[in-house]
Amino acid sequence: MVIKSIVVTSLTVAALVAIPAPASAMDDHQHGSHGPAPVAAPSTASPAPKDAQEVAITVTSKGFEPSTVTVKSGKPVKLVVTRKTERTCATEIVMKDFGVNQTLPLEKPVNIVVNPKGPGQYRFACSMNMIAGTLNVQ
Ligand SMILES: [Cu+2]
Structure with a gap:
């Protein structure tokens, strides 16, 4: 379940980036960009507390x-x-x-x-x- 939702989100981001946008919107996107979409993490859904x-x-x-x-x-x-x-x-x-x-x-x-x-x-x-x-x- 968790992995699937992450993959869907990444695909959605990729699709949005691929859609041609007006120049101003593109500029905004690039200035606000933090690099490529994060790679789907392995299935460590909840980080374990140290005393676990x-x-x-x-x-x-x-x-x-x-x-x-x-x-x-x-x-x-x-x-x-x-x-x-x-x-x-x-x-x-x-x-x-x-x-x-x-x-x-x-x-x-x-x-x-x-x-x-x-x-x-x-x-x-x-x-x-x-x-x-x-x-x-x-
Ligand atoms: Cu069974």
Whole structure:
């Protein structure tokens, strides 16, 4: 989702630049220009706070591994999720407690930062809620 919207924006900018404009508008544009449009960034949607607890999770044909992740309460959690197989329906990860619905490209680590409000068990799952795991906050 994030990557798509960035690409669309870049294309829109390119299209606008390519449209012939009146001379005065061109001048304004050039004076205000800050160089070429930014290149789409890799999928690091949210920069992780320094005190985040980092946990690596892979998606394999068996599901999420590990399927239970235990962290301490009171600190942000950075999940680094890498899908390693095409043979899964978990091509995205959903965490309803945190409003997360993140596409998982093949072999590309995706950072997901969440802030659990307190101890508890927070589910992560594929969009059909079948392949799942638990973030256990103690
Ligand atoms: Cu599924």
